[in-house]
Amino acid sequence: xxxxxxxxxxxxxxxxxxxxxxxxxxxxxxxxxxxxxxxxxxxxxxxxxxxxxxxxxxxxxxxxxxxxxxxxxxxxxxxxxxxxxxxxxxxxxxxxxxxxxxxxxxxxxxxxxxxxxxxxxxxxxxxxxxxxxxxxxxxxxxxxxxxxxxxxxxxxxxxxxxxxxxxxxxxxxxxxxxxxxxxxxxxxxxxxxxxxxxxxxxx
Numbered sequence: 001x002x003x004x005x006x007x008x009x010x011x012x013x014x015x016x017x018x019x020x021x022x023x024x025x026x027x028x029x030x031x032x033x034x035x036x037x038x039x040x041x042x043x044x045x046x047x048x049x050x051x052x053x054x055x056x057x058x059x060x061x062x063x064x065x066x067x068x069x070x071x072x073x074x075x076x077x078x079x080x081x082x083x084x085x086x087x088x089x090x091x092x093x094x095x096x097x098x099x100x101x102x103x104x105x106x107x108x109x110x111x112x113x114x115x116x117x118x119x120x121x122x123x124x125x126x127x128x129x130x131x132x133x134x135x136x137x138x139x140x141x142x143x144x145x146x147x148x149x150x151x152x153x154x155x156x157x158x159x160x161x162x163x164x165x166x167x168x169x170x171x172x173x174x175x176x177x178x179x180x181x182x183x184x185x186x187x188x189x190x191x192x193x194x195x196x197x198x199x200x201x202x203x
Contacts, residue, residue, distance in 0.1 A: 028180035030092050032077035032121040033069035039107045039121045041092035042066045045180040054151040061144050077115045078130040079123035083178045083188040117153045129155040
């Protein structure tokens with residue numbers, strides 16, 4: 001096997017974070033938490049299922065209210081917005097001012113609903129909702145941490161549920177997904193293709 005020497009590639013300096021130098025595709029979700037007498041919403045793109053069981057995690061920092069809220073309440077929600085909800089998702093990231101809570105400034109003006117199993121908000125009309133109890137927080141990724149949760153309840157919009165009789169390509173065309181193109185762009189995914197798995201491939 002030859003060593004990578006192709007002149008089409010540029011070496012990135014790993015003494016600094018590389019992620020601002022490239023494009024990557026990620027989900028875009030909104031994490032909801034209870035915060036004192038109000039609520040907090042925070043968009044996250046470093047978020048993913050953890051394995052094939054009902055666990056979900058996202059990256060956060062102890063400097064943010066979301067981290068402290070989850071640590072205190074031991075629970076959080078996850079809303080998966082549709083492409084039509086980009087503005088709402090963006091507004092949920094509005095910085096708070098010291099004299100008012102984020103709930104008073106922003107959350108009360110956004111379209112939200114309350115979770116079924118906990119006192120935390122969800123973004124109204126998202127296509128997928130998760131209600132999670134804290135599993136563990138893993139600190140030490142530089143200034144960041146991974147917050148993990150076990151899914152207690154989950155709800156999916158009927159147009160997005162996978163049914164074997166449905167044509168998946170047509171379903172996603174009619175009900176596209178929202179993707180975040182780090183950093184600072186987004187995409188509406190409606191055109192998809194079957195993945196060419198090898199014969200006899202098993203998960």
